[in-house]
Amino acid sequence: MNDMTQYVFLIPLLPLIGFLINGLFRNYLTKSISGWVGTGFMLCSFVLSVMLFQHVNQPGFQPEVIFYFDFIRAGGLYIPFSFLVDQLSVLFLLIITGIGTLIHLYSTAYMHEEAKDHFARYFAYLNLFVFSMLLLVLGANYVIMFIGWEGVGLCSYLLIGFWFGNPEYNKAAKKAFVMNRIGDLGFLLAIFWMITQFDSVRYLDVFSKAPAAPVAVLTGITLLLFVGAMGKSAQIPLYTWLPDAMAGPTPVSALIHAATMVTAGIYMIARSNILYSLAPVTENTVAVIGLATALLAATIALKQNDIKKVLAYSTVSQLGLMFLALGVGAYTAGVFHVMTHAFFKALLFLAAGSVIHAMHHEQDITKMGGLRKKLPLTHLSFLIGCLAIAGIPPFSGFFSKDEILAAAHDRSPILYGLSIVASLMTAFYMFRLYFLTFSGAFRGTEKQHSHLHESPAAMTIPLMLLAALSIAGGWIGIPEVFAHDAHWLASFLEPVVPIFKPHHQAISHQMELMLMGGIVVLIIGMIFWAYRLFAKSDVSFSEPDGISKWMADKWYVDEIYDAIIVKPLNAISSWLSKIMEARWIDGAVNGVGKFVLFGGRQIRLLQSGQVGSYILVMVISILAFLLYQLFWKP
Amino acid sequence: MHITEILFWLLSALAIFSALMVVFSNNPVHSVLWLIMVFFAISGHYILMNAQFLAIVNMIVYAGAIMVLFLFVIMLMNMNKESEPQKSKWLRFAAVISGGSLMLIFVAALKGNSGFVNSMRGEGSIGLIRNLGKVLFTDYVVPFEISSVLFLSAMVGAVVLGKKERKPLQY
């Protein structure tokens, strides 16, 4: 299908059309039509992506740049609007359109309580988001990526604040947007620097000129790009928006904050891997920050009592692991984990949404329990998701996480040890969540108990599909240890993303198997510990104190930010608005008017009507004129 | 000192003193009389400079006609000593100052360039009527005729202005 590349533009265009239809006609369309429009366009995009994937998967495929029009042509700066079709972008296309379609389908049931114009508005925003995300991954230069980057930030704001009647949700949306913006500043600076250094922002140009550039410049550019990734993918210090973003509807959390937007940072760094491999300082920074984030978020997740918050912190933690992978040079592992994480995290969020739906919008797990009998399908999917994220073979999470651990082991034992700690904590808090929600006795009210029911088909079908993917998704990346040359994903991505090169001598297969087995045993041990603690009928919840309190209160990071950044900014802006603006600037402007009036009144006094004073003025003017003429004029 | 110089100083002092009295008398009639004195002094200067025609015309026109006219109007309005309010003190002060400054400026502008010592001897005959008349009726005859038109319009204007307003006729 050689002409498949001619239709690439349709892939982002269809969701854009869906956005326009749902957005412009939201007052007139019925709910089922809006739902069909939104989901239908997504499905078409997905089908086109599959066809494109088949086109790319042929042997001997070269990356293709499809040019559409000149975007910016100013002086020496030339930025074309073109798409780059290669293995990495087509992989992300599949993830985005596939999971996107499932989430659209799920949303038609989840959001059915909304009024019809809000319902249509929701789907419009979702479609716009998918459009921006597709633009991001399809762009052939950093500026197109940036357009998509900004677009997903905007849609994130719109969707987090979807129920805009609640001021708390609006604050969360603003927080997300502002933190994204801080990251975007880094991204923009990187783009400017790139233009200065390389005279171009196109991937092909930059990557071919990069080896010749000085290391300091490359380090600077890559660090700035990473700042952008920090904002979008919620790493320290720009991660606090993600847990607050749970204010949005659960499918939004699933799509944006689990599967797609937050992975934009990973995509950017994976795409720029040539730049990063030339700047080892940045790579180390990325690895360290990723690991730190993974650990910090895991500790916070241990003590949270809101389903979505636990999942949010878990997302932050897993993103940290992905950045760790990128930082040690295992780009393929990072992308692999993106894929598997998309599957099981979306699954977990959608299952959580199903639980919330059944519990009538109750999100506190201290009030749940024993839901296993009432919500069987949900329960099964959630369990599969937990197993996947914990890293139990043969679920998908195991393969991707193990690849990351192996790369970390090769780089440094400290990294390896700490990432194992993070994985163990992951298993623990996820299963704490699982047991508290589904096992034991029901702790909620009687009214809630009577309402419990399984979700409709539109919600359970995506759950089941995602569960299947969570089970089988890892099998495209089977490592060397198990079967020779079976890592299909690595060989697929190889033209774009280099395979990880171990620094030290590869450890023997036996050693590797032993390490893997050991870790799995430890994880199963954590699961049992969680079972002991939380699966009983009489779980008690005490007020946390000491370190637990610190963890439950998110290590007070939000409070620190508030004191250091938010309050001074608010103080400055209120000073500016009350004093600068009201008194000085307005005063100056009004003062000009007042001065003119005042001057006019004074000058009017000259017009006394008294002839005598007129003559006096005449004489004085003549005097002045004579003085000037006779004595001063040069 | 030659008699001419004495006469010059005398006449100048008379002129300036009379001018000051014009400005500072309270009674308007006195002001008129002092002004006539000024005109006499100035005519004296004209004679000193041998501008005889102008001296005579000055006397006849100014002192004779114009001042009499002024006197008529003042008598008409029955203005005597002090029905006249004064301007405010500050304004008078400012007036004197500006007038004085004006004079100073003239003096300063026109003082002591040594090329100005042209004498004012009483010689030459340009002031005589015959010579003046010759130039007036040959070179400047047009302005002369136009001045008669000017007089006509002034007379008409004066008459029109002076008429009493008549009530419009009732039909």
Place this chain on the structure above:
Amino acid sequence: MNMPIIPVNYYIFLSAALFAIGVVGVLTRRNAIIIFMCIELMLNSVNVLLVAFSKMHHVAAFALDRTTAVGTEAQLFVFFIMVVAAAEVTVGLAIIVMLYRNIHSVDINFLNRLKH
């Protein structure tokens, strides 16, 4: 014969003095008629000046050529100034009489309609 020499500067100063006194009069007095008279005073000071200059030029040219008629224009100009002054007095006094008829006073402070 030793003819006396009066520098023309003296006449200039005389004229300036008379003019300044006229200005002071105009500014100081409130009676319209007195103001008018001071204007006449100013005109006369200018006349003096003109005649002095005419004499000056004539004397300078006379030294070279005894039949010259150089300064004549200035004296004719003085003549015309007098003509105009006469006409002006006529009309001006007519205005003042009309003013008196309307407001029964010649105080210029009552002439403040220009204020509006």
